Amino acid sequence: MAEHEAPPPRRGLGGEKKTTINDIARLAGVSKKTVSRVINQSPFVKEETRERINAIIAETGFSPDPQARGLAFRRSFLIGLVYDNPNPQYVVNMQLGLLDAMRGSGYELVVHPCNRGAPTFLADFRRFIERQKLSGVVLTPSVSEDDRVKAVLEEIGCAYIRIASVPVDEPSHIIVSNDRVGGRAAARHLAELGHKIIGFISGPPSFRSSHERRGGFEDELKDRKISLTPDYIMQGAYTFETGLSCAAELLSRTPRPTAIFAANDEMAAGALHAIRRAGLTCPADVSVVGFDDFQIASSVWPPLTTVRSPTREIGRMAAEKLIALSAGQVQAREAAPGAAPALVVRDSTGPAAN
Amino acid sequence: MAEHEAPPPRRGLGGEKKTTINDIARLAGVSKKTVSRVINQSPFVKEETRERINAIIAETGFSPDPQARGLAFRRSFLIGLVYDNPNPQYVVNMQLGLLDAMRGSGYELVVHPCNRGAPTFLADFRRFIERQKLSGVVLTPSVSEDDRVKAVLEEIGCAYIRIASVPVDEPSHIIVSNDRVGGRAAARHLAELGHKIIGFISGPPSFRSSHERRGGFEDELKDRKISLTPDYIMQGAYTFETGLSCAAELLSRTPRPTAIFAANDEMAAGALHAIRRAGLTCPADVSVVGFDDFQIASSVWPPLTTVRSPTREIGRMAAEKLIALSAGQVQAREAAPGAAPALVVRDSTGPAAN
């Protein structure tokens, strides 16, 4: 008999009995509505009653069914991550950051890669959110920069956070990744090493981050009276291959640049290959700076000097803000400062060759 | 007036009216139970009735609320991905593969990274599945190799698929990634290039894939009368750093190996660095073969000869099988053949130096 006393009723998919709000109500000698009030942190419960109920909840290990709660609330406890950035490390770091903030909150993360070019993109997006009655959604570049998406979200009335490198929305709906500051850091580093003839490889124009990284870089150079002429600016597409071809092009310029800043690590890795193919050495002949500080930056040779982009931290901030938003809280931090990118110096940069 | 005829009642979070099963029933002049039968593909509906209802469903754009359905069914339409593999590219490829098979199925993907070492791991895992009443769960190495996890899943009665490099479970619950075949392919390639003194860097012993990759490699060498002596076997941990240090060790052996097989690309990239630091050249002095064919394989210098691991395809197969499983179908393919790894030859391998 003693054996059967300790374990609380088991719950599960297998058909065992699950503890419900009714069980708690019965055990506490109150109505289930009162239990509901405790669960939802209503202030209209006598302190003593609340404590008794909470004790029973803890004892039984009860946790309210998100599906039932969702049905009654007319919304789920799911947060969606909608993205079209193909970089795996970005995606995973973002997911980890979101999860950091969601842990213990009762929310779960549903991932939703998308293709902004598809004709059914907007319809699919809307359908996804409506069907799942998402509690909120986090958007990352470049889909976060699409204003049609914002329009749909507002029409539906779904909470959302857009992650972007410029304030494309009201402060309450955005987390800004300060890529411009990162671009400045890269320029400062190269200038301090004495570089004057510098090449730049941009990302695709559809990414605002590409413009920001370039903008910060140019601003800092200008402040230091170093010019970046059109001949020394190539348009890449954030891929290894474009980094390689753009760098090859830059290396053919006269005078040859003594340094190249690529707007992300993938392209910087490609630039390294181009330098080698041209029979040159990095950093002796040409220095290279990347952006992101993903794994690839430390795996190539020489390890890349790069600008660390705090993706995971940004993800955490986004989820925190979103949860506060859907809980109806007044947005605490008007304009989130955004974690700042920081220069990481490794072996791909050195004094300017001359 | 005509303006108000066309648009079906709008649905959404914003408070607009959503089409429900009751609307469809009324429109079709049947009970909602009959509509439910059509939704759930019950065979007990007159063909004519079914067609009429389906037409109305298509017309109104109705789609049943997964939350309400889930509450009645006592399970959700969520599939969980539980993983502890830290490699971002593996994780993303796996997610994409799962999503490939889930598209249009009505299921959504919830991601759940975990740490098998944490003391609360099993309890958290159980809680996650029970709370969400997951429709099913996909497990990847190394957490997929944990038999305690299987025990929990069986006790709860949750459908699951384990992805592993060896048949650790009944055929209906597993997708096998044939890493052993990949190991053989690597050995064959090196043997054909004339290598006889070969070094091997393993992954961590906690990953079965590490043993399989090594096993296949050794088997093939043995078949060709090439021996792999203990001195030339190092234990790494699937990381760039361990690849570097293990390779440095191998290069100090006398005679020096003319080739190194690393059990994944990260470690192979590390080996490339070790070779360079030792003042040697790849592939002239030492050839290197990796495993996975992730992005890093083509970004390093020289681009890596490696064994392509079909992660995305495996993910797709896993989700297909899981969906069939939770739909109660008899498992079509007893033992899924598993997509086969294939050698990708690039520039890091060449004829044996002597």
Next chain:
DNA sequence: CTGAAAGCGCTTACAG
């Protein structure tokens, strides 16, 4: 501060 009734949108037995 607390509760009885009705409802969220579906499905499962149970009849016919």
Next chain:
DNA sequence: CTGAAAGCGCTTACAG
């Protein structure tokens, strides 16, 4: 082949 009743586990008005 079809339907009326009850229920999944929770919450929202509405009373008191």
